[in-house]
Amino acid sequence: MEHARDFVALIPRLRRYARALAGDRSSADDLVQDTLERAWTRFHLWQRGTDLRAWLFTVMHNVHVNRTRGLRHHLQFDEDAPEADAKPTENAALELRDLERALAALPVEQREVLLLVALEDMSYAEMAATLGIPLGTVMSRLSRARERLRALMHGHLQAVKLKRVK
Amino acid sequence: MDEIPVTGAELQAYVDGQLPEARRADVEAYLAARPEEASRIAAYGSQREALRDLYAEVLDEPLPERLVHAAEGARSAARTRMLRWGVAAGCAMVGLAVGGTVGWQLHAWNLPTVRSTAGIARQAAIAHATYSPEVRHPVEVGADQEAHLVAWLSKRLGGSVRAPRLAGFPLVGGRLLPGESGPVAQFMYQHESGRRLTLYVRNEPGASGETAFRYAREGKIGVFYWIDRGFGYALSGELEREDLYAVASQVYRQLNP
Structure with missing residues (x-):
């Protein structure tokens, strides 16, 4: 074929x-x-x-x-799981694995949008079509994913919890 | 002249290089006036780069034959995979089994009284199925850095964690895993035949004292699990029940000298 x-x-x-x-x-x-x-x-x-x-x-x-x-x-991680206070380690190799781990700790819906745009360079509209969700949902998931990943990498879970809007 | 407010979506688009050129100056001016916001957006940019770096090498890996066959539309691929990757696929299969508790048998001589105690066996079996087939990255920190490994895992679990010595199964190393209620340590051991055992250790806050050994089996993976002084332990492996019991006893004795 x-x-x-x-x-x-x-x-x-x-x-x-x-x-x-x-x-x-x-x-x-x-x-x-x-x-x-x-x-x-x-x-x-x-x-x-x-x-x-x-x-x-x-x-x-x-x-x-x-x-x-x-x-x-x-x-899957509960959004409020205490694991999220991950601290960056001194060791660079471990930090890379920390990123892997932090990524794995994201809810799968957030991981998907983050990866489609970061790895595949999909446009937001393409992502909406690919995942079968509205564009607004793509944007809110993306912004939550990035903020959560940042918090996981820096141990600022509290900040995320306070800002989180369901 | 009225300024058009910068939206959250536009900030994301700025990170991804998807912002219309006409808005770039506005967004940059917006960020220039808000240092905290600017550092957050910069962090998102580094995140994006780090993710790309982290997975870039996958693009250059040789293509597994089974995937080429599947891409070409070969029909028998699914069966081949189940045979060749029985354990590797175990993660998903364990998931299915767990979902309906189909095929999940607890041969415990004391039926678990606390649901979360059975949970540890399930979690440990899933973690075993996920990591024991790993060729390149079975562990995060190898046995050659055992002191570092133990110190790291102890720090993350918030208590003194030890890697017991198992006769015939030298320590390969360990990793940190996400658990239901906090971080979990997994130690991996490997027999010279290549057969692997994993010891899953997690905090059991509120569990004082200890429980008897309990046994569960998922497919080929047997799990002995118990609680001892604030930690839950689960030893998983594709061994006969008696053999696995002997190793579990070794673990228990070493942790209770």
Whole structure:
């Protein structure tokens, strides 16, 4: 199929996003694989002429939501969890892992928007279409994600809690 | 002339380089007058860069064959994955099982009286399934920096944490994990055959005294768990129950000399 090559060409970007979203390599690659398999079974739904990349990210979003539905309750951070007082360490390598950990501590909805814009350079409108949410929701999630990540990296959870608006 | 107020969305767009050029000067003037806001926005910019740096190398990694097959539309890929990545996929599978408690059997001789006690076994099994298959990053801090590792984890858990010595399973290292109510330490051990055990340690505030060993199994992963002097412990591994029990006893004895 002519699109097989396009799919293969997009693997590195799907993997990068999945790695950041899922955390570890094997879960991330499983997510990519499930995404590609699902994409083929639903390929008739892709509208020719639209951005194939955005469509694949939509498929991945759906697969990820389905996969994590059972886990989320257990693995995801409660917004007010005390873990958030993470302090930066002296060691640079540990700091990088702190960023990974802080990212993992974000609610998945916030992680998604943060990563789509930071890694994929998607426009806000593309993100809204990819995730199937209104533009205003993209913006509020993005701003919450950034503020929370900043707090997690600097131990200013209190500031976030006071500012947080549901 | 009326100034158009700068919105939060525009500040985000400024960070992402998505602000219309016509608004750039306005936003910069806005930030110039608000140093605190400016430093927050600058932090968002560094965050963005740090995230890109952190995951940049993934783009250059060789493509796993199974993904190329899947991208090309190979049908059998799903089965291959389940065989080859049984444990790796375990995280998701544990999640499914946990969701409906399907397949989750507690062979405890004392049925847990506190729901959160069973929670530790579940959390530990998930963490084991997630990290024990890791080839490149099984731990955050290796056994070669054990003193640092133990000091770091003790500091984060707010109590003295120790990495017991296990016969036949040298320490690989450890990592810090998010838990339901605070940070959790995970120590990893590896037999020369490559088989790994993980010891999951978390705070159990309010739990005075100790509980008996309890046992749970999820798929191939067995977990012995107990509470001892303010900490909850869970030892996970793909071992027979008796073998895992022997290791759990070693852990317990070393922590209670």
